[in-house]
Amino acid sequence: MPDYTPPAPKSERILNAAEELFALHGFDGVTLRRIATAAEVDVALLNYHFGVKKKLFEAVFLRRAEILNEARLNALLEAKAGSGGQPSLEQIVSAFLRPIQHFQLTGDQGWRNYLALVAWVNSSSVWGEEMMHKSFDPLVSRFIEALKKNMPDADPQRVYWAYQFLSGALTLTLAQTGRIDRLSDGLCRESNLETAYDLMIPFVVAGFRKLCLEQFESGT
Amino acid sequence: MPDYTPPAPKSERILNAAEELFALHGFDGVTLRRIATAAEVDVALLNYHFGVKKKLFEAVFLRRAEILNEARLNALLEAKAGSGGQPSLEQIVSAFLRPIQHFQLTGDQGWRNYLALVAWVNSSSVWGEEMMHKSFDPLVSRFIEALKKNMPDADPQRVYWAYQFLSGALTLTLAQTGRIDRLSDGLCRESNLETAYDLMIPFVVAGFRKLCLEQFESGT
DNA sequence: TGATGAATTCAACAGATGTTGAAAATTATC
């Protein structure tokens, strides 16, 4: 007796439509009717499956968070395993960023929408704090621990601040605002994610080194 | 005959209230009635002074943009003047960031609200591009030119990408999400802007160096 | 087939939204 239960088909269409629209316009910029229209579904179905609007938003936000967390945790564990428990700074930062790049590069447009949504939430002062904290901070704390262990003499405050700058650089890349395309007059393409992450990692690693390893120097 | 015209008092109250509420909740998260209530003004007055809602938003956004641009340009010119036309990387980055810190630290809460609003716009994919481009990119381009001149052998693409990471780190700091406070369990305070900028500058400078000056090295 | 429960649609609600035109109040001009 296979207890295979096919997922309610329309509820997934709702989640996908909501994901894209919330990513583009934020929570208040999207109406339930617009989501319903995009999903080719009646409005009442949204309440039936997900309850009130905020619950729908949370359902969208949580759907891929666990997958992302697991991928990042695995990357961190692999970095530790492959280095005898002493991963380098590059390895830690790469384990944090490369899984995101991986999901952005899968053909699935849903992942790009979702990550843009994460960027929106992370930049949103009112909405953001609680959702980001509950969904991602447990994992982030594990990376912070790895960073502290890698740089045991670093002032912990500097580790947190450096992480904040890393988080900001990443967030703007996820947001897909297209600004670098215009600023550079087409020379750089925000959609060129290989370049983005290939450069983001050494940029961030150099910043960590400067703040956390050369903290007692007073260089020019 | 002094042609002194005192600014319409209530229109400024509207701008201030709108500034704060838009910064907190974004464009769609704020209703005209809420702004009117906060400004202790009738709703119709918003349309009388600023036209439709989007025009009010633009008026809020543009009000302080020129002041900010002028301060940053002056800082860049001073850095050039004080260095015989060859400002260092630190000087360029500082000229870009320190004026913002300055405005955040004036007692005026309005500036903090405004800069949080800039962060919101910069992270907003639909809204952001046009407004940021028109308001800030002309000035940003001058900084990019200074950076290219400082590092003439650097691949221009890398300069733009490094700027993108700088912009992201700055944006998250402006957004005032309070996330670093919770992540660090109170060890770091996002409101501690001196520390934020004292660390952001060397972090970013180290990243620029790595990407634009050591671009041909293949170090671990 | 017919009964049961889940999924989906229909129709509608009470309230909120952006916007507007006319009236009232305030300020400036002569």
Next chain:
DNA sequence: GATAATTTTCAACATCTGTTGAATTCATCA
């Protein structure tokens, strides 16, 4: 101090908002 212009309020509009309960369709299984 009367007149004109500007500013502010009042009252209301059509439309849209999130949400709900009843009706309908669909799938499951005895």
